[in-house]
Amino acid sequence: MKLLSKGAEADLYIAEWYGRKVVIKRRISKVYRNPCLDLRLRASRTVREAENMHEAKKASVPTPIIYLVDKESTTLIMEYIDGLRVKEALGMLDNSQKEKLCEQIGMKVGMLHSTSLIHGDLTTSNMIVCGDKVFFIDFGLSFHSHSDEDKGVDLHLLKRALDSTHYKESRDCLKYILQGYREVSGESYTSKILKKMKEIEYRGRYFSGRT
Ligand SMILES: Nc1ncnc2c1ncn2[C@@H]1O[C@H](COP(=O)(O)OP(=O)(O)O)[C@@H](O)[C@H]1O
Ligand SMILES: [Mg+2]
Numbered sequence: 001m002k003l004l005s006k007g008a009e010a011d012l013y014i015a016e017w018y019g020r021k022v023v024i025k026r027r028i029s030k031v032y033r034n035p036c037l038d039l040r041l042r043a044s045r046t047v048r049e050a051e052n053m054h055e056a057k058k059a060s061v062p063t064p065i066i067y068l069v070d071k072e073s074t075t076l077i078m079e080y081i082d083g084l085r086v087k088e089a090l091g092m093l094d095n096s097q098k099e100k101l102c103e104q105i106g107m108k109v110g111m112l113h114s115t116s117l118i119h120g121d122l123t124t125s126n127m128i129v130c131g132d133k134v135f136f137i138d139f140g141l142s143f144h145s146h147s148d149e150d151k152g153v154d155l156h157l158l159k160r161a162l163d164s165t166h167y168k169e170s171r172d173c174l175k176y177i178l179q180g181y182r183e184v185s186g187e188s189y190t191s192k193i194l195k196k197m198k199e200i201e202y203r204g205r206y207f208s209g210r211t
Pocket of ligand 1: 004005006007008009010012023025064078079080081082085125126128137138139
């Protein structure tokens with residue numbers, strides 16, 4: 001097993017499993033949490049991640065195939081996606097490729113939202129470009145909701161991720177993402193979510209200005 005990533009929540013390894021290249025994602029325990037609550041939280045996020053990756057796939061959003069869910073050891077075994085994270089890919093593309101990629105991301109987020117699935121951690125580190133597809137990963141905080149506010153928060157998080165790592169081109173990227181979102185969700189619905197997104201941004205600024 002080779003270490004792929006060590007995050008705040010989980011350790012990820014690349015391994016071979018029955019002849020397949022896989023990623024093993026193991027949620028690690030947190031000493032500051034009550035041990036019972038800790039195990040419950042890790043187990044529920046593990047199951048939720050697998051279930052919602054499957055839900056997303058049904059909504060035509062590419063996600064890794066889940067091979068194994070082990071609640072006891074809070075471990076997932078999934079397909080390894082041999083690609084580049086959007087975070088790195090964006091910096092390597094010319095304008096028209098960037099437009100295509102961002103539009104596709106927007107369409108896929110629109111598809112998630114149209115099945116009332118909220119990703120919960122929509123950043124460019126949680127999307128992997130592989131061939132002509134964009135895979136979405138890291139569904140541990142995802143949930144179902146019909147609320148415009150929750151959808152607005154999802155898009156707001158994506159905007160923040162773009163602002164922090166691709167600030168020079170974040171405006172264009174967001175424009176293309178919303179273009180894709182609009183194609184899937186329609187003009188009036190997208191305007192509603194955009195309005196929420198702006199409200200959320202304003203609230204964030206207001207509160208961070210006061211603290
Ligand atoms: N199925 C996968 N195929 C390839 N790389 C992956 C896969 N899953 C995760 N990764 C890589 O590991 C990193 C961390 O995984 P992620 O599920 O986002 O966990 P974390 O909660 O630590 O962010 C990702 O940003 C990505 O680079
Ligand atoms: Mg992640």
